[in-house]
Structures are given as structure tokens and as C-alpha cells.
Amino acid sequence: MSALFPTYQRWEIEPESAKGSWLTDKNGKKYLDFTSGIGVLNLGHCHDLVKQAVQEQMEKFWHTSNMFQNSSQENTAQALADASGLQHAFFCNSGAEANEAAIKLARKATGKSKIVTFNKSFHGRTFATMAATGQEKVRVGFGPMLEAFEYVTYNDNKELAEAVDENTAAVMLEMVQGEGGIHVANQEFLNTIKEVCTNSGALIIVDEIQTGLGRTGKPFAFQHFDFQPDIVTIAKALGNGLPIGAMIGKGELAAHFGPGSHGSTFGGNPISIAAAEAVLKQILNEAFLADVTEKGQYLLNQLKKELQNEDTVKEVRGLGLMIGIELKEEAQSVLETLQEKGMLILTAGSNILRLLPPLTADIQEIDLAVEKISKVIRTTTTVTKS
Template structure:
């Protein structure tokens, strides 16, 4: 009997080794891993420069506290600030913590309390981030949620303009809704957010937990659009497997996050910071981003080519290497079939197969994945028929 709380629907796979895009389980079976640890391992498993940076830091020291000066934090913060066009950074340990801090900062800076988010969004599982998440299933069973959060329909400019009012501290959104089904924001909607927030004195928070750190073919997904947030949150790919998150904000917000206003014992841990610096040095290279965009288009085209005549596929959509295949049936059985075929994938809602391959994957691996998906869908359709 397990001593663990049964909070996860675990697969019958126990990793014993992994490198690049590939993972080996307890029985010696190899899998092409297109989950990337749920969008964490953007550089793939055991990326050499990250591994070396972590090992070098481990030889020095593992932890002190945020009472000490930390050159590594300053360097990592500088990279994030320069890449986003913002100015100040707070380090924490996860995406939920980053979003929690962003909500606190927005309320404190504006003196207002309402946060507007979107149906089908996902922002975390703390009490504030559960309340921010526009999915009822995440909030069920926990009693009264933290106030005041209100949900609008994603990409609906008219509804958003009606909801944002004088008491709104911030509008918080994902540029691509990951857990919600791989839905991409459109420019008209983003223009409305900018205009309404400026008029009502509200801040704009962009949750880049899953879309950031190169996933969409830009360092950050907001850079795909004519759009500049006041606050950005990042985590997942920032440490390539080491726990780290960050809040990045404009200079005028610094006065509202002074000593004693917020904190984290482990936030900006030197080992995680070493990993983050190595990740950023790779991800922020312009040639690397261009290559991710090209790979993403290649993979999208390959999937459409393989699946264009399949009656069970409703739509294939995404940006960069964040892709969803919407089916006319539940996606979970297909995910299980793909595991049997040696391909690891995710779902995004009941009907969407979610693909988050390493940004370092080879074209041959994208082709192999597309072939496996087409074969699995065809086999499953034939069996059901």
C-alpha cells in the first residue's frame, strides 16, 4: 500500500533513465517523450550545459537564504528583464507561487481587489490561483473561494469590456490556454484588454508558465503579438527540471514589493538559479528561437498531412511547439494507445491530445511522432468500428 496521497492518476511507467527526447522505463522500454515533464524540459532531458551549471554550483554551496547577496540571482534577473522589456524580478519555486505573488502585487499596487481571468484558464492550485482558474473542477470541494475573481470568455472582447470595472486590479491571461485546450489569443482581443485596462486603471498579468521560455517560438508568447504586459509570470521551463518560478514586473511596481511585503525561503535557490541562467543563455539566442518556430511549423504540417483525412480529428491547432489535436471523442484512450506505441503525450481537457515536445527535438523525431499518432488513431478507429 502506498504512503502517498492519491492525488495523481499515475501511469504504469517508472523512468530509470532519460536523455534528450527519450525516456527509458523500468522494463527497458524506450519512449519518445513529447510531454517534456508537462512543458518543463524545454531543452530535453539532461541537457549538458544545464547539468554542468548545476554540478558546478553543487560543488560550491546549495543554500543560504535571501538575506545574502546573490550574484547569480542578479544575473538571471537581468536576463529576464532584458528579454521581456520589464525591470524587476522576484524568484520563487513554482508557477502557482509566481501567480500568487503576481495577484498580491497587482492588488497592492492598485489598491483594488478584483482580478478578471478567463473560462478554461489554469493558474495553479493554491487558494488564490484556484480562484483565478476558470475551471470549476479545480475549485470543487474546497469551500468558499478567495474573493474577488470574475471570469470572462476567452477571445470575447465585448464580454471582457463589460466585466472590467473601476474595482479591477488586473486582467490575468494565458496567451495560449494550455490546460484549457490549446486556444490562442487573437490580436483584436488583446487590443481590447490593453484599452480597457488603461481606461480603468487595471494592470495586465500574462501567465507565461507554460508558454514561456521559448515554447511558442519566441522567448515569451506575448512577443508574438503587439502587446506589452505589466507583469509576467514564468516557471516550468525556466529551470529545465529544477524548481524555480519568477514574477517579472515594471519598475513602478518595485515600490509595492519592498522589504517584508513578500518572501520565499527557497525562492532563487542558488542551484535552481544556476540551471535558470544556463537555460536562458540558450533560449534567448535568436537563432535558437527561429529554429523552434521552424520546427513547430514542420511538426504542425506533418500532423496535418498525416491526419487530414481522419474523420475522428476535429482540428489541429497551436503555435511553436505547443500543439493540440482536438478529437471528436475523448483523448485519454488515444493517450494510452500511444504509450503502448512508445510515444508519451498529454491531454488538455477531455477531447484534446496535447503535444509539448522538447524544443531540441530533431525533425526525424517529429516525423516519427506524427506517424505514431496517425497509426494509433487509425487502429483505434478500426477497433471501435
Template structure:
């Protein structure tokens, strides 16, 4: 079929029609266990009743006026984010890339410096600014000169961090778990060094929580588990459960750098987005929800480790909460396709990692079903590798 869309995505063969919880149904009626969740977006699953009810209620009242008006929904959601974090002020955007653009702009304006240190294999977005912050050559290729003064270092390389940060550094920008980069976790030693170095040089710490935030790792925000206190952190994906919304959260010392006219967004924080976000945060920030995410994630990872330990193609199972990666010795694309054919949707994170991001509301029975499919697909692949070895 001819398409009028730019071919910017290598689309799957599935045409989705509807979803409920962790189940996605295509136009032919086939059901899939959705352990992609919109790439860590639908943390409460598809069509969560409380999010749906909140947005429907707002639809009947007001869709948009502009940020020149006082909007109660913005105040409510901002206060919820501040109450559950180390931040003091919030700027609303429409996406993670926009939130990260705001973070970069704020860091440069507040410090008067332009140099920013980021990590190799990071991902912060595809705008000109966030593309430059992203430490992946494949994201840069073909787009000409990048925004200046970014230095890339390897995750967990303390010596490289010490070498890269200077008195001219505005900020260090990191993910505590690199999602697109392979579900790679920051070492505690690196986190401790990061904190000390930022303090020593007076540079800001920016943490990109676009994929890890909103309960994905078992706490409201992933930085909590590393004992970090970012000056700025960014959110999107799970914040709206599928409704486009992003946020940049900053500490009180940065308030004056983002005064009237310094930054803006026509649709950022519109009433519909705020209705979705308020319902999401009410559900996700409940203590029982976050405990359940940690428990389900720990159980899932242990089962994967047990069942896959004997397979030569599997290097490691790693992750935190319900953000899990299976690192393999071979390219994973054929296995991801086989999982899809078996009724399970999972993602790559680079060529050699299977990324698993189920909704936070996934049931134990659904995890067991997904586990069975993964084990079957990887075992069959391993057996074929042994035969051809």
C-alpha cells in the first residue's frame, strides 16, 4: 500500500486497533501481550479507566486557551511533581525532546556557560539541540554541524568524567539507566563521583528521566535509587500514559533564569494533557503501586536469569523495576520478530539487546506468559546456533 508518510520509521507489520491494559489487539483480532507499552509510555496500560475518565471530563470543559491564562491543571500537576521530587519548579512541554531542549537552554542561561558533558550511547532526542546531546553517531549522521560544546564520555568511566568536567562546564547530563543505549545501569561509584564533581566545579546535574521516570524503575524517579539530587530532571513518556506531555523540573535556584519570554510552548501543559497527567500521577505515586513494580520486576528478572542461564547466546539479564534488557551475543531482530509472531511485543535496545517494558499494571499471569514465549524463542535460537557452530 502506498503511504503519504515520510518513511522515518521501520514499521512493523501490525496494524493496531485497540488496547486494554497490557493487551493490544490488531485489526484482524489477534491479541498481543504488549511489553513495549508505547516505549515506556503506557505505564498504566492501554485505556486505563481513570485516565480515560479524567480526559473525558476535561474534554467537555476546555481544550486549549494558551499559557497566558492561569490553568488550575498545570498548578496541580506541577505541585504533585514537586511534592514527590527534589525539584521546585516545572515547565511543561509536549515531549521528552522538548523537555531536554528546555533543560539545555536553562543550564546554559543559568550558568552563563555552554559546555555540557553527556554520555556515549545516550539518547536525549532528535531536535538539533538534543541530537547534539545524544552520544550516538548514527543519530548525528547526515545533519551537518551540531550544536557546539558537547563532550561525550563512557558511562561509569570516572576518570573520563574527571577529565571532561572543567570550570567552563555548565552541566553534566545523564540517564541513570540508558534505555536506547542497551538498558545499561549507572554504577553507584560513578553516581557518587558525579555528585562530587558537579559540586566541586559548580556545574549543574541534569538527569533525563524520560524513559525511567513515573514509576518505571520502582520509585517515582530513578535518580532516587542512586542517591542523586539533580538540579534539573526531565520527564515525558509515562507522564501522560499516551497523551503527549513532557516536563522539565528544576530547583529553586534556577527560577530567575527562566522568567517571562525566556522560553515557551504553545501546547505545553494544555488542559487535556494536565488531566491525563494528574490521573497518572495519582495512580503511579501510590506506595503500593511502586512496591508492586519492584516486586514484579525482581521476580521477572530472576525467572529470566534462571531459564536463560544455560543459553550460549545470552550474555546477561540486566535492568531495574520493569525496565529489563536481555543482552545477547548475536543480533536480536529475528528473535524480536519471532516473539511478535508468538504474541509478545518487545523491543531492541541497540542490535544485541532485547528490551522489555511492560505496563506497570501487568499481571503475574501475563509476565509468566511472556516469560514462556521469550524462553521458547531464545532456546530455539540457541539450539540453531549450536547446530550451525
């Protein structure tokens, strides 16, 4: 019996080593990894420059506390502010912690309590972020939730307008719902969010935990639209595997997050900040992001081309290198067969295959992925062709 709590449905794969887009297990089997650690390894496994930055910092010191000045934190915060169009950053350890900070700040800054979020959203598993998540299965069995969260249908202007009122502190959304099935916001919906938040005095929180830092071909996914949030949260890709998250906010919000209002023992620790600095230098580069955009469109087009005549495929959709393949049946058998064939992908819900390849994946690896996925869907799914 394992000494671990059984909180994860683990695969029968134990990694031994990994580099770039490839992972090797204990038995020496190689896998093309299009999970990126669930959207974490945007620069691929064991990126040389990130590794070098971490090693250099480990030779200096590993931890002090946030009582000390930290120029690396300052530099990283400024890079995030510049990239997002916001002004201040708070560092923590994870996406859930970043979203907790955002919820606290929104309530404190507005003096209101209600947060409007969306069905099929995912914001974390702490009590506040679990309450913010619009999926009942995440909340089952934990007793009463933190109050004043309301869920409405994503991309539904009418429901949103009816939900936001004078008691609303914030509207909180993902630009692309990741765990919810790779659903992308539309501009009309975002215009409605801007309008109702302006009229009610509510803030706009954009959760970019999975979409942030190049995943969609922009530094942040909201930058694909005419849309500027008050608060943005990121984590996953920021450390390329080192634990770090951040909440970024407008300048006027700083007055509400002064000394003693919030904190973190390990948030922004020197090792993770060293990784984040190296990550940002690579990703916040116009040529790099243009390459991601090109590869994302190529992957989407190739999948649509190969799967267009498959009756079991309902839709292929996505933004940048964040792709969902919605099937008319359960996706688990496809995922398991792909693992047998040496390819790792994810699911989102029961019937959606989710692809989150490293942003550094090359065209040959993308072509190989398309070949494997299309072949397995043709041979594994059970929907009969008409």
C-alpha cells in the first residue's frame, strides 16, 4: 500500500529523464510529451538557460525571507508589469495562491464580496479558489463553500449582465477555459464584461495560469482581444517547473495591499525567481512569440485536415499551442493508446483531448504528434462512419 494519499489517478509511467519535448521512463521507453507538465514546461524539459540560472543562484543562497531587499524580484516584477500593461506584482508559489491573492485584493479594494465566475471554469483547490471554480465535482464533500460566488454560462452576455450588480467585487475568468474544455472567449462577451464592470465598479480578474506567458502566442491571452483586466494571475510556465506564481495588478490597487495585508514565506524565493527571470528573457521575445503563433496555427490546421472526415470528432479548436479535440465519446481510451504508442497528451473533461506541447516543439515533432493522434483516433474510437 502506498504511503501517499490517493488524490491522483496516476499513470503507469515513472519518468527517469527528460529533455525538450521528450520524456524517458524507468524502462527506457521514450515519449513525445505534449502535456508540458500540464502547461508548465513552456520551454520544454530541462531547458539549458533555466537550468544555468537556477544552478548559479543555488551557489549563492537558497532562501532568506521577504523581509530583505531582492533586486531579482524587482526585475521580474517589472518585466511582468511591462508585459501585461499593469504596474505591480505579488509573488507566491502556485496558481491557486495567485488566485487567492486576487480574490482577497478585489474584495479589499472594492469593499464588496460577490465574485462572478463561469461554469466549467477552474481556478484552484483551496477553499476560495474551489468556490470560484464553476465545476460542482471540485466542491463535492467539503461542506459549505466560501460565500458570494456566482456562476454563469461562459460567453453568455445575458446571464453575465444579470449576475453583475452593485455588490459585485469582480468578474473572474479564463480567456481560454483549459480544464473546462478549451473554450475561447469571444470579443462581444468581453465587451459585455467591460461594460457591466465599469457600470457596477467591479474589477476584472483574468486567470492566465494556463494561458499565460506565450502559450497562446502572446505574453498573455487577453492581449488577443480589445480587453484590459485590472488583475492578472499567472503561475505554471513562470518557473518552467520551479514552483512560483504571481498576481499582477493596476497601480491604484497597491494602496489596498500594504504591509501586513498579505504574504508568503516562500513566495518569490531566490531559486524560483532565478528560473522566472530566465523564462521571461526567452518568452518575452517577439520572434519567439511569432514562432509560437505560426506553430500553433500549423498544428490546428493539420489536426483539422487529418480529422475532418472522422465521425467521432466533433470539433478541433484552440488558440496558439493550446488545442482541444472534442470527441463524441470518452477520450480515455485514446489517451491510453497514445501512451502505448509513445505519446503523452491530456484530457479536459471526459470527451476532450487536450494538447499543451512545449512552445519549443519543432515542426517535425508537431508532424509526428499529428500522425500519432490521427492514427489512434481512427483505430481506437468506436463511432461508426456514415
